[in-house]
Amino acid sequence: MTRRITVLGAGVMGTGITTLALAHGIPVTLVDLETAVLDRARASVGRQLRHAQLLGAAPDVPPGELTTSTSAADCAGSIAVIEAISEHAEQKDKILREVSGIVDPGTVIVSNTSGIPIDELAASVERPDELVGIHFMNPPYLITMVEIARGPRTSDRTMESVRDLLNLVNRRGIAVRDAPGFVTSRLLHPMINNAARIVGEGVADAAEVDELMAGCLGHPTGPLRTADLIGLDNLADSLFALHERLGDPQFLPCEQLLDHVRAGRLGRKSGSGFYEYEEITR
Template identity: 60%
Template sequence: MVTPTAGPGKEQRILVLGAGVMGTGITTLALRHGVHVTLVDTSDAILTAARTRIAAELRMAQLLTGPAEADPGELTTVTSARTAIGTATAVIEAVVEDVTVKARVLAAVSAAAPPGTPIITNTSSIPVDELADAVARPEDLLGTHFMNPSYAIPMVEVIRGPRSGDAAMAAAADLLAVLGRKPVVVRDAPGFVTSRLLHPMINDAARVVQEGTASAEDVDALMTGCLGHPTGPLRTADLIGIDNLVDALWVLHKRIGDDRSLPCDLLLQKVRDGHHGRKTGRGFYHYEEVFR
């Protein structure tokens, strides 16, 4: 169901947990729309690197989508959410695609957040209700699946868990309206819609390369030239992050038992070799500019 666009409402101040690819991408999007962001990670070194990446992404966003329509938001980076949690209008968790890690982070932040603060887990595959037992108030929890790069993709998959409340859903709609993003609300399920369809296809494409039927370049050329895929599945894998892709495939395989979602050997080897895509400089392709 496509939700109606919500009004901008009160000034937004968001707390983003995790300064990886998705956390910095969401932060970039928010800053471009005048939203103040407190970005949290475990060390000053990680946060310094995140500031460098965000500055680069802000420049890239301007090249791709034009000048921002709002004065830029203010970015604060901290190693503890404690000082900012009381003033946040929403919390977006964007740590690794691991149930145990997400549950631990969500438990800590939800215990400190004022009641009624929407707690948003950004996930490509993990059902929201699997995480709901970890939070203080399950009615405040919902899911999003921002695509990468968040500042260039105008639609966001929004996941309403069985225990997600109306107030949290409305607050998330208000935030996405401020961010200029169109939400599509889907029911909670492993992989939701986009990952359930896309990730097994990428796995199949990698398996074709593994079996020697075609090169990565030729697979992507056929998918773009014959079937209209915008970038090709293997370039998409590099953009997602092959390590994140494999994590999501394991979630799908374990929860729905689909053998198409069992990560193929080539993907597993790339993860072992540290060839995770654009963020490491090498995946199915080589990249001169590395975005960590």
């Protein structure tokens, strides 16, 4: 039986998740709205595969075959569908509704949402017990830990399928209870928002904030380099989604962050954000 998976969304995360699967020999159908986006993603996946091999982060197996498509209906026959489209509940609702009507019963549907509760997304699928959150970290082909969000209706059988899927790509997951932002976004996103606020208030510049957080507190890159890696548009969307559900003002994206997004400075994926980049990478 073919172990093909479908990844929905060929942005920062969809591309990285595709690389992870291909590197482990799993064929992937990658779906996005436009062919141009898919062509860029194909080039990124090639670069990421080489990067993973160079770092010894990929097993010594022939890479899986990549197919790209602008139709989510091409998920038919996949063993799992991983949704990694933009962090907008109504867009996720639409695509989850579509794929749920196509895949066979028993096919696990995964959302890579940063923090929209899985039980909220479960309203969009025909079999809520087969929906689960796997919050891959960026870049998914290098970071070996994932956060698993189990909705109240996610079944034991689906959790077993998740373990099997993660074993196939050599990832370890910790399952947490479904809640807005789960654990990692609930903690990371307000920290990044505050770091941006500090820069906006002129307390320190981005490099100083990051150096202090790295040098004093052991943060690997600092919150603002992390923000540029995530993508500032996705961060703002995720913060809005969390604010809407938690009501806590700390989740409202600050003006410094929104200014960057309005100016198209989205981080690494656009070539500038809190920092400037010579090469656009995603």
